[in-house]
Amino acid sequence: MFDKRLAEEGRPVRKYLLLTIGISIAGAFLAVAQAWFLSQIIAGVFLERATLKMVWHPLCLILAIILLKSVLQWSAEICAHEAASGIKASLRSRLIGQVVSLGPVYARGERAGELITVIVDGIESLEDYFAKYLPQLLLAAGIPLLILGFVFPQDWKSGLILLLTGPLIPVFMILIGKLAEKKSLEQWQSLSRMSAHFLDVLQGLTTLKVFGRAKDQARVISRVSESFRLATLRVLRIAFLSAFVLELLATLSTALVAVSIGLRLVYGTLSFSVGLFLLLLAPEFYTPLRTLGLNFHAGLSGVNAARRIFEILDLPVAEKQTSEGIDSQKINLSSSREESLISFRQVSLTYEEGETPALKEINLSLGSGEKIALVGPSGAGKSSIAQLLLRFVNPSAGKILVQGQLLETISLEYWHEQIAYVPQNPYLFSGSIAENILIGKPSATMEELKEAAQQSSAHQFIMKLPEGYQTLLGEGGTRLSGGQAQRLAIARAFLKNAPLLILDEMTSSLDSESEYAIQQALQRLLQGKTALIIAHRLTTVRQVDRIFVMERGGIIEQGNHEELMTKQGLYSRMVSEYRGEAI
Incomplete structure (x- = not known):
């Protein structure tokens, strides 16, 4: 799921998005290095009876790599949220400006609660799209290819298994996502209706009390809230199903790689250190794809909210010339x-x-x-x-x-x-x-x-x-x-x-x-x-x-x-x- 117009909104903060991706790729290189050093240390200790003194420097390197990976992960999250904050601020400013430009006639024709939901919750729902989903979409394509570049020179059979099983995760993610898209849109529409109705009730509470209709509206709010609850549960049910399927695929694929490596270790056609290195890299290969799947539903919510945001932004506004082209002395009414x-x-x-x-x-x-x-x-x-x-x-x-x-x-x-x-x-x-x-x-x-x-x-x-x-x-x-x-x-x-x-x-x-x-x-x-x-x-x-x-x-x-x-x-x-x- 890739929304071109939402992606274009990221142009002003693309340096933060590129920095997020660059830092994450650097973290992937460190993960490969960590797996390599760890496999060498374990092979040396158990097969060559290496002492602590002999593996002390590699252990220090692993510790440094772990610390550096943590710093890079923290930095990537900061950059991603900085990018998302900039986009949200820009969109919210433009959206409010558009509503103001459209004027009171437009505002009176819309439900205030629904507009508030779009301006507040709708914009906020874009946070996960830009901070998590969009960067992860690129990382899910880049990091697995990077890891394959290290796997194939060591063992082409393991590389082939990863290459064939890796695409299964995004395929199932898309199939489940198609089912989730309609449910997510229903959830967003239900939230908008609930917000609009609740604001209507608050603003008309005096009238409702005078005419004895307050309890009736309380029942209506309860019914609308129940509708939103059910819509949310339907989305969560699909999200849990999606997470289960993606985790199962990743686990089975990793197990397939492990079985292949194990059999060749038994028959002595693969060295222990290389086999362990490949086994440690297998989860790193699937992690970006699994993370993309987990963030898919957050991205879907952002896209659904963006549809309503862009619908308002696309409404025609009468052209207004600036005062630069007008001699104000000609219209001095006083x-x-x-x-x-x-x-x-x-x-x-x-x-x-x-x-x-x-x-x-x-x-x-x-x-x-x-x-x-x-x-x-x-x-x-x-x-x-x-x-x-x-x-x-x-x-x-x-x-x-x-x-x-x-x-x-x-x-x-x-x-x-x-x-x-x-x-x-x-x-x-x-x-x-x-x-x-x-x-x-x-x-x-x-x-x-x-x-x-x-x-x-x-x-x-x-x-x-x-x-x-x-x-x-x-x-x-x-x-x-x-x-x-x-x-x-x-x-x-x-x-x-x-x-x-x-x-x-x-x-x-x-x-x-x-x-x-x-x-x-x-x-x-x-x-x-x-x-x-x-x-x-x-x-x-x-x-x-x-x-x-x-x-x-x-x-x-x-x-x-x-x-x-x-x-x-x-x-x-x-x-x-x-x-x-x-x-």
Whole structure:
């Protein structure tokens, strides 16, 4: 089993792999020398009655060889694991970078637990492939040939037996490996499903408890775990069978060599020292082949994990130009004097081929300093426009212009520097409050951080916490209320101070006091900024310059509040439906 693409991943660390192989071959030479000296000493002592003084120097040489072999074996393992560590670090970095490049749209379409398993366990499973299997694959071909080079000059019959029986081990290894390949893949898939399901249960534990379904999910986890256990046992059963067969073949082959040597020693056609030398070399001939067989299943696990890793790495990512080819002065949003800062021209978007388009021929413009709002029923395409503007996805048709320049030609890193995004459900990371706010501007001082928190109406509740800004939050900000988490998200936007704001309105599920505090913070945040607001509560859109009403992926109305109310269209009906809280 040899995976060309995995082998290519070893190119950057090939010096370590070659060093591992070279050291192991040097160890094989020492094994031959040890067998030679040992056979000479035993023959001298038992046949020629040599004294200790006579064999003292050869014994010292054997001791030195044993010590040197130990050092070489240790060095080979160090080099092999160094190579594996370098490859794992490179692959993990590229894999995480690929997931980040694919963006939130891709991540939401995958099970988080399965992705975590690939990034963590999948990469780790490559350790044995590169540290053990791949070097051993070359050694299994090289060392037996090296030993045959010493055996044939001494006794061609023993060499012929080794030459004929040696290939039986890899042949049986491949035959058993074919059976193990499917079982190993099933084991990996079972592990991915179990990890994904367990993470889903943990994240949805509150919902499960409220609806009384926690025990049902516990039974499901037990069933999934049992499936993984059985899959693992099937793989281990084959691994044990493989080890038994390979050990049996090696033992029988060595016995065949021993019988051949023994018969010729009886008839006096072979000297004792040569016969003993050959007998000591026979196990060394089969050892690399047996070791390859033992590592075959570890290599198989690495190959199965690599399939999923390369599947993710091969996903197409939209081309992104670097800022080196862009004159950043041409897209300085904060000082734009153009009437149309951002323009959508006949933009359509389909997330997956064959699906209903999320957006259909959208024409929309956003002027410098202008505040526009997108309203409409769920699924109308409001969030898709934000996804396009954030460049999490690219248009299926049409084009988006920024100051007359195609958006996709602008450096993604530079473009994101121009945008502050405040989502409806902001994510807070495990860490301190200060660390979470500093995501907006990692280089900010503590004074700047506190000023941003005051502007977002977050400073007051932060100071009431046990350790203020250094208070540690759990994953997802579990210690904070929804309104508090949203104020921290607004603080990030204040700290970043970007010229373009994208706000996924956050007041739809808040109490009146929290809603008022956030509305005041948003008004301060919007001053002097260009903003795109996705509105859920119609009370928030009366202050914007223009309102775009969306339905089924298209814009069906636009204008300010008064103009749209006069048209008596969808917007007017939406206001009437929510009149109790909208006006």
